[in-house]
Amino acid sequence: MVDKDNSRLETLEEYIIQSQNKFPGATGELSQLLRDIGLAAKIISREVNKAGITNILGFDGSKNIHGEAVKKLDLFADQQLISALNRSMITCMVISEENDGIVKLSSKGGKYIVFLDPLDGSSNIDVNVSIGSIFSVYMREPRFDSTLRESDALQPGVRQVAAGYVLYGSSTILAYTTGLGVSVFTLDPSIGEFILSEKKIKMPEHGGIYSINEGSYNSWDPGLKKYIKYCQDEDAETGRPYSARYIGSMVADIHRTLIKGGIFIYPHSKKYPSGKLRLMYECNPLSFIIEQAGGMATDGKKRIMELEPNAIHQQTPIYIGSKKNVQKVMEFLEKHEAVEQE
Ligand code: P6P
Numbered sequence: 332m333v334d335k336d337n338s339r340l341e342t343l344e345e346y347i348i349q350s351q352n353k354f355p356g357a358t359g360e361l362s363q364l365l366r367d368i369g370l371a372a373k374i375i376s377r378e379v380n381k382a383g384i385t386n387i388l389g390f391d392g393s394k395n396i397h398g399e400a401v402k403k404l405d406l407f408a409d410q411q412l413i414s415a416l417n418r419s420m421i422t423c424m425v426i427s428e429e430n431d432g433i434v435k436l437s438s439k440g441g442k443y444i445v446f447l448d449p450l451d452g453s454s455n456i457d458v459n460v461s462i463g464s465i466f467s468v469y470m471r472e473p474r475f476d477s478t479l480r481e482s483d484a485l486q487p488g489v490r491q492v493a494a495g496y497v498l499y500g501s502s503t504i505l506a507y508t509t510g511l512g513v514s515v516f517t518l519d520p521s522i523g524e525f526i527l528s529e530k531k532i533k534m535p536e537h538g539g540i541y542s543i544n545e546g547s548y549n550s551w552d553p554g555l556k557k558y559i560k561y562c563q564d565e566d567a568e569t570g571r572p573y574s575a576r577y578i579g580s581m582v583a584d585i586h587r588t589l590i591k592g593g594i595f596i597y598p599h600s601k602k603y604p605s606g607k608l609r610l611m612y613e614c615n616p617l618s619f620i621i622e623q624a625g626g627m628a629t630d631g632k633k634r635i636m637e638l639e640p641n642a643i644h645q646q647t648p649i650y651i652g653s654k655k656n657v658q659k660v661m662e663f664l665e666k667h668e669a670v671e672q673e
Contacts, residue, residue: 332524343369343505343516343525350509360421361468361493361509364443368466368495369505369525371415375408375450375464376503376518396431396644404456405429408449408464416445423471424479426643428612433643435479443492444469444484446612446643451496452580461500463582467616468493481643488615488636495620496582504528506586508623513589534624537655538592539570542577542584550601554667558660581608585617585651589624594652594660598631606630606648610640614649627657631664 332340341349344366351362391403409429416422416436423441425434428448448465455462469486495507503518505525512531519526541562548556562573573593578584584595599606608614618628618635628635628651635649650657 340524341527343527346514346516346527346530350511360442363419364416364421364445364468365493365507367415367419368412368497371408371411372464372497372503372505372525373518373523374411375404375497376499376520378404378407379456379462379499380503395429397428404462405450405453409447412447412449412464412466424484426481426484426611428609428644431644433479433481433484439477439479442471444471446484446616448609448612451582451613452578455578455580460578460580461498461583462580463499463586464497465582465613465616466493466495467491467612467619484611484643485640487639488610488618491615491619491636494616496586496617498582498586500583504586506532506589506620508620510619510623513620513624532589532624534589534621534626535592535653536625537570538588538594538653539573540576540588540591540593541573541596541656542575542588542593543596543598544577544579545575547598547600547602551598552664552667554664555596555598555660557667558663561659561663581613581617585621588652589621589626592653592656594650594656596650596660597648598650599648603646605646607646608649610635610638610645610647611643614647614651618649618651621651625654626652627654628652629657629661631661 332342347362347365351357351359391406409427413425420438421441422436422443422445423438424436424444426446446467450462451465452462469490470492471483493509497505504515506513506515515529515532516525517528564571588595597606597608614635621628630647631650650660
């Protein structure tokens with residue numbers, strides 16, 4: 332595709348097909364799944380961008396499995412993504428934040444399982460702050476058992492075959508990886524196409540931004556308190572004091588971290604003893620993206636993508652971002668855990 336000044340523009344569809352052509356054995360099914368998500372993202376983007384003038388803001392009166400009031404746009408996004416995946420008959424089931432159990436699709440033989448956070452950060456919808464959709468794709472295991480079970484979906488993040496997010500912000504962008512680096516596309520609403528803006532993106536090895544909700548300071552581990560104090564100390568050589576940035580929408584905070592570097596932290600706390608963010612449809616997919624861009628993601632001790640899931644809505648603490656920043660916070664956590672154990 333070429334622009335009016337004859338410059339080469341690569342659409343998401345073209346990029347997916349070209350990437351697939353590098354694998355002679357590829358069946359095209361994963362490509363189709365990614366295109367399905369791209370289509371749903373365009374439809375959701377249109378609704379998000381006009382939400383203020385249509386009756387789609389606000390709550391629909393129900394609550395999700397986490398007891399959080401469900402907003403109308405959450406349900407709209409969930410429906411659009413699930414119906415797009417259902418139409419192409421290559422996904423056998425979806426697990427989504429908006430549904431308590433597994434959602435079985437028409438194709439019982441579909442080879443993929445997809446986890447979704449259809450509209451992450453939805454508490455920000457009413458105040459026009461960026462929100463996002465997150466997806467994580469696995470091969471169905473065992474392959475051909477006719478009965479679909481939750482246990483088929485409980486696979487560690489290292490088994491993801493694809494993952495990504497859509498960020499509905501000042502522009503709508505889609506970032507995804509299939510394990511060969513991270514590609515970022517920007518939606519051009521005038522032509523309704525996602526256009527390639529970055530491929531094989533590499534994040535800074537270190538960043539001068541820390542991102543955490545400091546409202547829960549009193550329930551943090553001592554090591555984390557000391558790390559945040561370290562970030563705030565003056566030290567020109569290490570670029571401190573760092574800047575504090577917290578949007579309260581994980582996709583937006585992670586996208587900034589991907590581009591500018593730094594660290595995003597959601598620790599366990601008194602209110603969330605196991606952490607607030609969900610392993611399977613927030614932490615694993617975003618960890619896949621960040622690791623593919625050269626970063627790191629742990630729960631404070633273990634690599635996020637090696638955590639063995641035991642529930643589809645399981646929560647976990649997360650420390651994610653530039654490698655040097657995550658390594659530094661883990662030093663503080665380990666050092667102060669050792670002190671506590673003495
Ligand atoms: P808090 C949004 O509700 C979300 O799930 C993530 O997108 C975000 O990072 C986090 O929760 C914000 O939580 O407790 O800081 O408001």
